[in-house]
Amino acid sequence: MPKEWTAEEEREYEHIKDSAEQRGESAERAKEIGARTVNKNRAQQGKTKTAGRSSVRDMSPQQRGGKRSGKRGPKGLTRDQLYNEAKQRNIKGRSSMTKDQLARALGRK
Structure with a gap:
């Protein structure tokens, strides 16, 4: 450790x-x-x-x-987590997107 x-x-x-x-x-x-x-x-x-x-x-x-462990529904990833993933994938316009918009852009919805 x-x-x-x-x-x-x-x-x-x-x-x-x-x-x-x-x-x-x-x-x-x-x-x-x-x-x-x-x-x-x-x-x-x-x-x-x-x-x-x-x-x-x-x-x-x-x-x-474990409320969010691997679930894609309403208890899924936080907006910040989705944003960080969008940042890694270089998705344009991510800073002004809502949680739902980020999820759609990442193909999670």
């Missing part, structure tokens, strides 16, 4: 990773889930040098409880 993590964050990572594996996730996916959760919590607490807007402003992974 990253040397910046505290012992408590390390324990949290192991706990989340083990829980994901018990739910049937692969070892690689379980590691990813654990690391993303710990890193997002660190970003929200201001412990990271750089943090994305969607990491800092969004609810914590524990509070969210």
Whole structure:
């Protein structure tokens, strides 16, 4: 694990990773889930040098409880997440698009 993590964050990572594996996730996916959760919590607490807007402003992974995990319906990705994907794909006019417009432009609706 990253040397910046505290012992408590390390324990949290192991706990989340083990829980994901018990739910049937692969070892690689379980590691990813654990690391993303710990890193997002660190970003929200201001412990990271750089943090994305969607990491800092969004609810914590524990509070969210998987509400948006892979769903395409109304509980899907946030507007900021859609915007970041549109930015990566170089979609023109993305800054003035609504969440629905971004989803359509990305082919999600």
